[in-house]
Amino acid sequence: MKDIWSSMKNTVNRRSFVKNGLTAASIGFLTRSPSIQAQDESGGHITRGDAALLRFAAAAEIIETDFWVQYNELAGIPDDEVPGGSGNPAYTAALAMLDADMAQYVHDNTDDEFTHQNFLNAYLASKGAETVSLEPFRTLQGSTATGSSGKLRITNLMQLTLDTSWWTRYRSADNPDLDPTFTFPQAIPTLATGKHTAIPRTDDDTSDPNFLQAIANTAGFHFPTIEQGGNSLYPSMAQRASSVEVLRILISIGPTETMHFQTWADKAGNAPPLTAVDPVTKVSVTFPDLNSPPFGGPEFQTNLIMPEPCVFLNRKLPRCSIIRPTETKGIAMGVVNFLTAMGLFIGQSPAFFALLHDLAQDADQARRER
Numbered sequence: 001m002k003d004i005w006s007s008m009k010n011t012v013n014r015r016s017f018v019k020n021g022l023t024a025a026s027i028g029f030l031t032r033s034p035s036i037q038a039q040d041e042s043g044g045h046i047t048r049g050d051a052a053l054l055r056f057a058a059a060a061e062i063i064e065t066d067f068w069v070q071y072n073e074l075a076g077i078p079d080d081e082v083p084g085g086s087g088n089p090a091y092t093a094a095l096a097m098l099d100a101d102m103a104q105y106v107h108d109n110t111d112d113e114f115t116h117q118n119f120l121n122a123y124l125a126s127k128g129a130e131t132v133s134l135e136p137f138r139t140l141q142g143s144t145a146t147g148s149s150g151k152l153r154i155t156n157l158m159q160l161t162l163d164t165s166w167w168t169r170y171r172s173a174d175n176p177d178l179d180p181t182f183t184f185p186q187a188i189p190t191l192a193t194g195k196h197t198a199i200p201r202t203d204d205d206t207s208d209p210n211f212l213q214a215i216a217n218t219a220g221f222h223f224p225t226i227e228q229g230g231n232s233l234y235p236s237m238a239q240r241a242s243s244v245e246v247l248r249i250l251i252s253i254g255p256t257e258t259m260h261f262q263t264w265a266d267k268a269g270n271a272p273p274l275t276a277v278d279p280v281t282k283v284s285v286t287f288p289d290l291n292s293p294p295f296g297g298p299e300f301q302t303n304l305i306m307p308e309p310c311v312f313l314n315r316k317l318p319r320c321s322i323i324r325p326t327e328t329k330g331i332a333m334g335v336v337n338f339l340t341a342m343g344l345f346i347g348q349s350p351a352f353f354a355l356l357h358d359l360a361q362d363a364d365q366a367r368r369e370r
Contacts (some may be wrong), residue, residue: 064117069110073150088146091206145200145206168187198218199213
């Protein structure tokens with residue numbers, strides 16, 4: 001990925017995508033904006049760094065919205081708030097095995113992400129700052145199963161490799177901020193290898209109930225895997241904000257990601273134990289009973305959804321129940337790398353990765369101005 005970024009850096013400038021979603025060839029390079037001095041409600045101003053933080057957050061929310069829309073089309077509640085798709089009854093029923101309210105939760109999470117992306121871009125525009133559009137990268141074919149709108153996507157939900165170590169991280173007294181080399185066990189080890197689909201690719205994927213349940217279980221673990229990333233992103237970026245108003249935005253949106261995370265973490269624990277083999281890729285996945293040996297200990301018990309107190313800031317201080325990690329250094333690039341390793345962007349163009357890397361670099365360079 002570093003090679004892709006290096007090669008694209010010389011030929012693609014993200015400014016050519018940010019405002020209008022046009023290519024560099026069509027409009028030329030845009031110059032880097034100076035610090036923006038528009039007044040906010042607190043009497044401060046939005047700096048270039050603050051704008052970069054919000055732009056990266058907006059890009060992340062656009063990405064989230066794109067894949068949540070795919071879930072909502074197939075297993076949520078398509079309506080005026082979240083239009084598109086018509087539902088897939090078999091997939092919806094499989095997700096309901098995790099909780100009877102899954103369709104409503106999927107709908108509401110999707111609606112939340114729409115509001116986040118729209119607010120962040122509107123706020124940037126109100127300050128005369130550049131906004132973010134990823135529409136030029138809506139090029140990926142999504143599901144063609146019953147219920148899908150069939151429109152092109154930005155993200156790929158059909159080749160996921162999921163890191164479920166967050167499950168044990170939030171049940172552990174260890175904090176990756178203080179010990180970044182500590183390895184937290186995977187809740188679902190087989191999801192961390194191979195490529196797994198979290199939505200039915202075609203109607204063929206709904207013909208085998210066991211495999212369809214494996215797809216729904218994969219989605220059930222993908223939901224909290226994604227939301228725990230936002231759970232850490234916002235407090236990490238907030239530490240770099242200069243404007244009180246920008247700080248207010250980050251610490252107001254962030255807790256909603258935490259609400260999403262805890263909801264989905266609770267539902268993931270209800271995934272029915274099973275083993276299934278993908279009839280297309282031949283990749284196997286096993287969802288164990290997390291409450292039974294060799295799992296079943298405090299690091300896997302499914303009803304332990306409150307963050308276990310852990311070491312924080314200094315090992316000499318008492319343990320504290322917190323969000324983790326919240327280390328701010330390199331947080332934006334870490335999110336890009338995390339999402340890329342997940343397979344969420346399989347099929348995207350080098351220009352897409354160049355844009356994300358540029359946005360992340362700008363956000364990571366932001367510093368609080370005193």
